[in-house]
Amino acid sequence: MSRAAAAQQNCSVKIPVSDYDLGATLNSGQAFRWTPDGSGWAGVIGSRWVRLEHFRSRELLHVSGAGIIRAQTNVRQETWHWLEHYLQTGTDLQRILGTFPDDEPLRAATQACRGLRLLRQEPWECLASFILSSTKQIVQIRQVVDQLCRRFGNPLDVPVGAPAAWAFPSAERIASLAEADLRGCKMGFRAPYLLATARRVASGETDLPAIPGLPLQEARARLMDLPGVGRKIADCVLLFGLGFHAAFPVDVWVLKALRQLYFPKRRPGPGRLRQFADSHFGPFAGYAQQYLFHYMRTRHSLVSFAP
DNA sequence: AACCAGGACACAA
DNA sequence: TTGTGTCATGGT
Numbered sequence: 001m002s003r004a005a006a007a008q009q010n011c012s013v014k015i016p017v018s019d020y021d022l023g024a025t026l027n028s029g030q031a032f033r034w035t036p037d038g039s040g041w042a043g044v045i046g047s048r049w050v051r052l053e054h055f056r057s058r059e060l061l062h063v064s065g066a067g068i069i070r071a072q073t074n075v076r077q078e079t080w081h082w083l084e085h086y087l088q089t090g091t092d093l094q095r096i097l098g099t100f101p102d103d104e105p106l107r108a109a110t111q112a113c114r115g116l117r118l119l120r121q122e123p124w125e126c127l128a129s130f131i132l133s134s135t136k137q138i139v140q141i142r143q144v145v146d147q148l149c150r151r152f153g154n155p156l157d158v159p160v161g162a163p164a165a166w167a168f169p170s171a172e173r174i175a176s177l178a179e180a181d182l183r184g185c186k187m188g189f190r191a192p193y194l195l196a197t198a199r200r201v202a203s204g205e206t207d208l209p210a211i212p213g214l215p216l217q218e219a220r221a222r223l224m225d226l227p228g229v230g231r232k233i234a235d236c237v238l239l240f241g242l243g244f245h246a247a248f249p250v251d252v253w254v255l256k257a258l259r260q261l262y263f264p265k266r267r268p269g270p271g272r273l274r275q276f277a278d279s280h281f282g283p284f285a286g287y288a289q290q291y292l293f294h295y296m297r298t299r300h301s302l303v304s305f306a307p
Numbered sequence: 308a309a310c311c312a313g314g315a316c317a318c319a320a
Numbered sequence: 321t322t323g324t325g326t327c328a329t330g331g332t
Contacts, residue, residue, distance in 0.1 A: 029313055134314035137331060141313080144329090188328030193315080230315050251313035269322075293313075312331085319324075 010076035015084065018066040019093045021115030022054040028294045030119055030240045032129050032142045033149070033168075040070075044149075045086050046122060047167045048073055049158045052087075074159045088120050096245075096284045105261035106281075106288060109295035116294055118287060119240060123208045124201065125168040126241030131194050131228045132187050133236070147185035152177065174198035193228025200226060212242045219244060231274075239286040248277045248285045257292040 026034040026041050034043040040053030056067035071083055084090055093115075100106050132148075133141045145168075152173055153166035174182070175198040182191035200206045206226060211219045219242065223234035231250075238247035250258075250270055258273045268276070281288040 130313080131315095133312095135312050135327090136314095136329075137312045139312095140330065183328090186329065189315090189326085190328080228315065232314060236313070249313070252311090253313065271322085297313095310332090312329100314327105316326090317324105320322090 010078075011074065012070065012072045013077070013080045013083070014068040014070050015080070015087070015089050016068050017054075017089055019115045020054065020069065020087075020089070020117060021113070022052060022069060024113060024115065024294060025087075025117040025119065026052070028116060028290065029138045029297070030236075030290070031121060032138070032145045042162065042165075044156065044165050044167060046082065047154070047156060048075065048077075048082075049156050049162070049165045050083070072159075074157055074162075085120055088117055091117070093117065096287050099282045099284050100288055101280060101282065103262075105257075106291065109288075109291040112299070113291050113294045116291060118245070118290055120243060121241045122168070123211070123237065123241040124171050127197070127201075127208065127223070127226075127229070127237045128168070128171075128174070128194060130233045130236045130240075131197060132190050134190060134228070134233065144185055144187050148174075148182075148187075151185060152181070171198045171201040175202035190228060196227035197229065212244075216244055216246060220247070235286075239289070245284045245286045246278075246282075248274065248281065248289045250274055250277070250289075251293070253293050253296050254289055257296040261292070 022041065026043070031043075034041045036042075037051055038053075040051055042049070042051045044050065051072040053070050054067060055070060069087065069089065071080070097110055100110070128148075129141065129145055132144050136144070149166040149168055150164075152169040154169075156165045156167055158165050174194065177195065179191050179195055182194055185191075187194065197206075201208055206222065211222055214222065216238070219238060220231075220234050223229050223237055224231065229237075233249075235247040235249035238244035239249060248254075250273060255270060255273065258277065259267060262276070263273075277285060277289070
């Protein structure tokens with residue numbers, strides 16, 4: 001094999017998957033940096049530009065979401081562990097679904113959103129993005145995050161002809177900015193929150209990488225101690241960035257879903273519903289939450305989540 | 308054109 | 321503990 005061919009080969013990989021709906025997963029409000037690219041998706045993971053596309057395999061047509069995910073980068077990769085980690089392709093989804101309670105709403109949601117997964121995102125990007133998420137629509141969160149990256153993130157090498165891409169700005173970089181710089185990204189009242197939290201993370205006063213080693217309650221408390229981080233955003237970061245699959249973020253959509261699907265008569269408050277969720281959905285409650293969220297969001301508006 | 312969005316926070320009662 | 325006003329911005 002020629003050297004060029006080897007390099008070419010190391011710029012792309014095929015990961016076998018089953019029950020993996022790439023479009024729904026990348027576009028279900030857990031990550032905000034993926035854009036449709038032909039019949040696939042382009043985005044950034046860490047400091048790498050990545051293009052992803054799902055191909056279903058012919059001999060496995062009877063298995064929904066079976067096939068391979070083809071990933072391309074523009075730089076040769078020694079390993080692809082970082083990608084498998086991000087996409088959580090090693091996760092046995094059926095085993096997780098098997099832990100769900102056998103109730104009608106969850107059956108409907110898991111059936112409607114077959115192949116929906118949880119990603120494992122970089123903690124700082126996840127934390128910062130969700131600080132920017134409060135009372136904003138997902139499309140708007142994407143716009144603000146995009147502004148932030150293209151103004152203050154390091155520019156990345158991309159393939160010829162591809163749109164420019166930037167890394168997500170580090171906590172240190174954001175900590176060095178002024179509030180006005182951040183407000184320039186249209187994040188409004190969230191600017192001082194992001195700035196203060198970036199400074200706490202950059203200074204080491206809050207050790208993000210250490211949080212996954214803590215018990216859930218303590219991990220959540222550490223996050224909620226940060227400016228702009230309440231219960232909901234803490235749970236999002238625990239679930240999408242730190243691997244706490246029992247975390248159950250309750251936003252307006254999940255609130256609606258729980259009330260409508262589980263308590264159509266009464267009208268329990270958020271506290272009561274969190275209590276219900278914690279005791280009802282089991283060790284992978286966060287997955288159940290994501291199914292309910294996506295189910296609710298796609299059922300009413302017939303938004304296409306395919307590129 | 309109102310209404311609302313993957314909320315947090317200070318302050319009330 | 322639960323309830324209100326406020327904070328910015330722009331999509332639907």
